[in-house]
Structures are given as structure tokens and as C-alpha cells.
Amino acid sequence: MQMKDKVAIVTGAASGIGKEIARTFAREGAKVVIADLNRQGAEATAAELGGPDRALGIAMDVTSEDQVEAGIAEVIAAFGRIDVLVSNAGVQIVSPLEEFPFDKWKQLLAIHLDGAFLTTRAALRHMYAQGGGSIIYMGSVHSKEASPLKAPYVTAKHGLIGLAKVVAKEGAKHGVRANVICPGFVRTPLVEKQIPEQAKELGISEAEVIKNVMLKETVDGEFTTVADVAETALFFASFGSNALTGQSLVVSHGWFMQ
Ligand code: NAD
Numbered sequence: 001m002q003m004k005d006k007v008a009i010v011t012g013a014a015s016g017i018g019k020e021i022a023r024t025f026a027r028e029g030a031k032v033v034i035a036d037l038n039r040q041g042a043e044a045t046a047a048e049l050g051g052p053d054r055a056l057g058i059a060m061d062v063t064s065e066d067q068v069e070a071g072i073a074e075v076i077a078a079f080g081r082i083d084v085l086v087s088n089a090g091v092q093i094v095s096p097l098e099e100f101p102f103d104k105w106k107q108l109l110a111i112h113l114d115g116a117f118l119t120t121r122a123a124l125r126h127m128y129a130q131g132g133g134s135i136i137y138m139g140s141v142h143s144k145e146a147s148p149l150k151a152p153y154v155t156a157k158h159g160l161i162g163l164a165k166v167v168a169k170e171g172a173k174h175g176v177r178a179n180v181i182c183p184g185f186v187r188t189p190l191v192e193k194q195i196p197e198q199a200k201e202l203g204i205s206e207a208e209v210i211k212n213v214m215l216k217e218t219v220d221g222e223f224t225t226v227a228d229v230a231e232t233a234l235f236f237a238s239f240g241s242n243a244l245t246g247q248s249l250v251v252s253h254g255w256f257m258q
Contacts, residue, residue, distance in 0.1 A: 001029035002238040007079040009033040009072075011062050011119055012089030014041025016188030017138065020226035021086055021233045026050060028234060033075050035060040035119075036089065052078075062089045062115030072122040081130055084237045085123040087116040087160075088138040092190050094149040094197050105152045112156035116163055124167070124176065132175030136236050137164050138229075139180040139248055145256045147213075149201055157182075161248050168246030177245040179236045184224040184252025185214040219254030 008025045012018040014036035022032045026049040034049075036042040039059035046057030056078050060071040075082060090112055093104050116137055127133030142150060143157040160180055167178035185191055191214075198209045215221050232251050236244070250256055 002234060003084075004029035006030045006083040006237070007033070007075070007081050008084035008086065008237065009035055009075055009082060009119070009123065010086040010088055011035045011060065011115065012037075012138075013086075014038045014045055014057075016190060017183070017186060017226050017229050018086065018088040019045055020230040021088065022049060022055075024227075024230035024234050025084070025237065026055060028238070030084070030237075031055070031079050033058060033079070035062075035071055037061050062087075062119055063110040065118055068115075068118040068122050072119075072126070076126060082123050082126045082133060083130075084134045084136070085119055086136045086138065086233060086237075087119050089115055090138060090190070092150070092153055092194055094194060094201060096149060096201070097151045100151055108152040109156050112153075113159050113163075116160055120163070120167060120178075124171065124174075127171070127176045128174040133171075133177075134237050134239070135164070135167055135171075135176065135178040136233055137161075137178070137180045139182040141182055141184050141250060141252050141256045143180060143182045143248060144250065144258070149198065164248070165246045172242065172245065175242065177236075177239070177242055179245060180248035181229060181232050181236065182248050182250040182252070182256075183229045183232075184218060184250075184255045186224045186226055186229060188226065215253075215255075217255040218252065222253045224252055 008030045013022040013034040034042040034045045034057045042057035046055040049055035137160040140157045142154045164178040199206045
């Protein structure tokens with residue numbers, strides 16, 4: 001068990017990648033908190049993973065300062081500490097830049113960047129008091145590389161690398177590490193929704209979106225899986241020293257090689 005009795009919060013864990021990370025951490029002995037906009041989904045996931053002494057589902061809109069502060073207080077009341085934060089909640093909105101509605105731009109940046117900032121700030125206070133912790137941001141290949149139609153997403157995912165580097169520098173003297181996972185395409189609801197949207201915007205079939213847009217640059221034409229990403233999160237979360245900090249790791253079947 002690589003995370004025995006560690007307390008880990010995963011945002012956006014009612015679905016997709018976050019859910020699999022919560023499952024993997026629970027398998028490795030962690031007490032997990034599933035924080036999601038979708039309260040029902042968060043509670044259902046928590047119930048799957050263990051009793052109230054092992055898994056907690058909480059409602060949290062990561063863009064709301066009040067909800068993040070209240071959620072973190074709930075975690076401390078339940079489990080007394082925070083060892084790992086995975087800032088994972090996210091959405092995708094596709095549109096050409098010249099038509100991108102300003103409110104959608106702000107909404108996406110708020111979920112990815114304000115959410116990362118607010119949860120980091122609230123978790124750091126406890127990690128500093130404890131003398132250590134690990135923060136993991138869910139970046140993307142789009143933290144390194146651009147695609148058309150995804151202006152705010154690419155902007156936000158690049159921004160998370162900057163935030164992780166600052167947390168690595170400020171957190172070092174408190175034993176806090178920060179790193180970024182950069183997955184390729186994973187077939188979660190976030191991606192299933194994009195396939196027909198991109199087909200329409202680009203005027204091609206859904207099969208062509210998968211083959212010629214999403215997986216074109218991979219070495220083997222394969223999707224990355226939720227398990228691939230969760231095992232990477234486990235690696236960052238359970239790494240034994242502060243040597244591994246301020247880094248980003250691409251998990252993408254070779255799409256974008258550094
Ligand atoms: P998903 O749609 O399956 O899950 C996203 C979860 O985030 C949902 O449960 C949703 O309710 C929650 N959420 C959305 N807005 C929220 C908010 N304001 N506050 C709290 N929770 C909120 O998507 P996913 O594919 O699992 O994506 C998870 C993360 O992985 C995102 O940051 C995404 O950008 C990133 N990512 C996904 C892929 C991919 O191909 N699926 C690739 C790279 C990175």
C-alpha cells in the first residue's frame with residue numbers, strides 16, 4: 001500500500017479521470033475526498049470506495065472561494081489533515097477564436113485556473129502546518145502544445161505549469177511538492193462530447209476526428225486510459241522525497257515528445 005492512511009482530495013472526481021484517481025488512491029490505502037460540482041455523483045463515488053471513515057463525497061464548485069474554503073474545512077473536520085491535493089476538475093469548450101464568447105472564455109479559465117488557485121491556497125495552509133504534502137495539477141498535452149478551437153483550454157493548461165512551478169518554489173521549505181500530469185486524449189464524457197462538436201466545426205466525420213485529429217500524433221493510434229493517468233498520479237502522490245517537484249509529465253502514447 002503506497003498511500004496508507006494519507007488523506008487525498010481529488011476535485012472533479014465524480015467522473016472520468018478524477019474518479020479513477022480516487023479509486024486508485026483508495027486501493028493504495030488512502031482516505032479519499034471526492035469534491036465535485038455534482039454532489040450526487042461525488043457521494044455515489046465515495047460510497048463505492050468505502051465507509052465514511054475512508055471516503056467522503058462533498059459538493060464543491062472550485063470557482064467559488066466560499067465553497068472551496070467550506071469544503072476544505074469539512075475535510076479537516078472529517079480526516080484532520082490533507083496530504084495530497086489533485087486539482088483535476090475541468091471542462092472543454094470548443095469554438096474558433098474569433099467567435100469565442102467572452103463569458104465562456106471566463107468560465108473555462110475560472111474552472112481550471114481559479115479552481116487550481118483556490119484549492120491550492122486552502123490546502124497549503126494545512127500542508128504547511130503539517131510540514132509537507134503533494135499537489136498534482138491535471139494539465140494536458142495542451143499544457144505544451146496547441147490545437148485549433150481550444151484557445152482558453154490551451155491557455156489555462158499552459159498556466160497550470162506556471163502555478164506548479166511557483167508552488168514548488170514557495171512550498172519547498174515546508175516539504176510541499178507540486179507537479180503536473182499532461183495526458184493525451186482519454187475517452188471520458190469530456191472527450192465524448194467533443195467528438196461530434198469538432199466534427200461539426202471541422203466539417204469531417206467523427207471517425208476522422210478520432211483518427212486524424214485526436215490520435216494523429218500518437219505513436220500507435222491509441223487513446224490514453226483513465227488507469228494510465230491514475231497510475232501517474234499515484235507515482236507523483238507517493239514519491240518518497242522532494243526531488244520530484246516543479247515537473248510535468250506527458251502521458252499520451254507519444255503525442256508531443258519533449
Ligand atoms: P469529465 O467530464 O469526465 O469529469 C470532469 C469532472 O469535473 C465532472 O465530474 C464535473 O462535474 C467536474 N467539474 C466540472 N466543473 C466543476 C467545478 N466548477 N467544480 C467542481 N467540479 C467540476 O472529464 P475528464 O476527462 O475526466 O477531465 C478531468 C480533467 O482531465 C480535466 O481537467 C481535463 O481538462 C483533464 N484532461 C482530460 C483529458 C481527456 O482526454 N479526457 C486529457 C487531458 C486532460
